[in-house]
Amino acid sequence: MPVQLNTPLAADLLAIPGVRIGVAQAGIRKANRKDLTVFLLDEGSAVGAVFTQNRYAAAPVQVCREHLASGADIRAMVINTGNANAGTGEPGLAAARQTCTAVARALGLSHEQVLPFSTGVIMEPLPLDRLLAGLPQALEQAAQSPVASGAQWLSAAEGVMTTDTLPKAASRQFLLGGSTVSATGIAKGAGMIRPNMATMLGFLATDANVASELMSTVARRLADISFNRVTVDGDTSTNDSFVVVATCRAGHALITDLSSPDGQALLAALTPLAQHLAHAIVRDGEGATKFITIRVEGGQTAAECLQAAYAVAHSPLVKTAFFASDPNLGRILAAVGYAGIADLDATKIELHLGDVHVVTAGGRHPDYREEDGQRVMKDAEILVRIGLGRGDVTETVWTCDFSHDYVTINADYRS
Structure with missing residues (x-):
């Protein structure tokens, strides 16, 4: 649906x-x-x-x-x-x-x-x-x-x-x-x-x-x-x-x-x-159950903000975690890390999931609790905010999760 x-x-x-x-x-x-x-x-x-x-x-x-x-x-x-x-x-x-x-x-x-x-x-x-x-x-x-x-x-x-x-x-x-x-x-x-x-x-x-x-x-x-x-x-x-x-x-x-x-x-x-x-x-993405906004803030350029945003948005591991409402949020950090941003300082990364502050200064926020992350991931609409700590540019992309139905729809597409 x-x-x-x-x-x-x-x-x-x-x-x-x-x-x-x-x-x-x-x-x-x-x-x-x-x-x-x-x-x-x-x-x-x-x-x-x-x-x-x-x-x-x-x-x-x-x-x-x-x-x-x-x-x-x-x-x-x-x-x-x-x-x-x-x-x-x-x-x-x-x-x-x-x-x-x-x-x-x-x-x-x-x-x-x-x-x-x-x-x-x-x-x-x-x-x-x-x-x-x-x-x-x-x-x-x-x-x-x-x-x-x-x-x-x-x-x-x-x-x-x-x-x-x-x-x-x-x-x-x-x-x-x-x-x-x-x-x-x-x-x-x-x-x-x-x-x-x-x-x-x-x-x-x-x-x-x-x-x-x-x-x-x-x-x-x-x-x-x-x-x-x-x-x-x-x-x-x-x-x-x-x-x-x-x-x-x-x-x-x-x-x-x-x-x-x-x-x-x-x-x-x-x-x-x-x-x-x-x-x-x-x-209406094939099999989608979540609408996800990924906002990357604090970039030096729009291009690098989009690099990070798309790396997260395209990650099958991230997308399946959202489908399962599983706050395995290290997958988001990993995607930002391999996005290809030159000279990225991981110690400046911030991550918010909805109203929950998950990561600060590149590490787990001391007040973060997994049940808070899961609460947000159960929502049908989710905001992910990623701070790069490199500048003042912000870019946003929109994506969805991967469900079992995505595989079924594409496996049966020509039948």
Whole structure:
């Protein structure tokens, strides 16, 4: 069961003027499930995206990068689940391009104006015939209303799921230049999640009025403090993609500088939304029972704080201890020690588990009692604070525990 995560309600999801959505059952991997989603964007929309750092990037990721680099006015996105179209060589690239061409022909666009996304099993040929056969249903549904409703956003969140147990979607409203602005996002992901993006897809749209040349920076800044700060199991996938769309339909003046008051307000408003979606991925981590915040304080640089945080977050020994509520907290110290921080002085390490001071000056705190540590570890949400005693930089990552179900889910993933 997800860790304190509920299914979003359609009534809570805001329509974004300039975005239409259609979802179909194409039978790409399994029958009778939503697995093909189309986003249609009004002319004049601005799009930015960031993608996996895995060098073995999937075919749709490669095609997305090409189309964004072309400078084309992006007008559509097509997402399939059930098949990653990764590790598929030239036939996979051809399939991704044919998908774009089919959508473009139906809409009277050029193929460069379409972005393709896939998620699912790696190294299996994309069943292009089924995908193409499902496109008319998705496109027809998208064309039925002038703007995607909350119910359609929720349907899209369901349509991109793989091993997720719940759809992930959220909205928020805020003011920019005196005008009300809306934003809605969806995401998918539960396993093979690691920073620098992972097996996750995220799509965030706002009607904010933003210059197109800023959108890649907007996407990167949001990803760096949300999706690039979560990890489930340390595996970096081949297909991860995070897209931010600004339909430019709001009434405020065009944002041309992210350092301007409106630019800063935009980032400040979208950050909690991106973080909510990223946290939802961790809360729905495969077999997760604990949501764990790891905050590393007192570093000289952000990089070394993240080194320590990820060493702890990725340690199977740490993660299984949290699952068992076993305060075997020396495992955390060991992970910090092998994180690779140059000249780390172990005598300055501090460790807090929730409200319990566990380690001071590199050794067991004289007042620490194991039953206090266990009390905190039984909670569903846990804060781990690690002090390095080297500077004034703090960084945070979010992760989950490893349970028996993680092994079961991944052992049975293809069955």
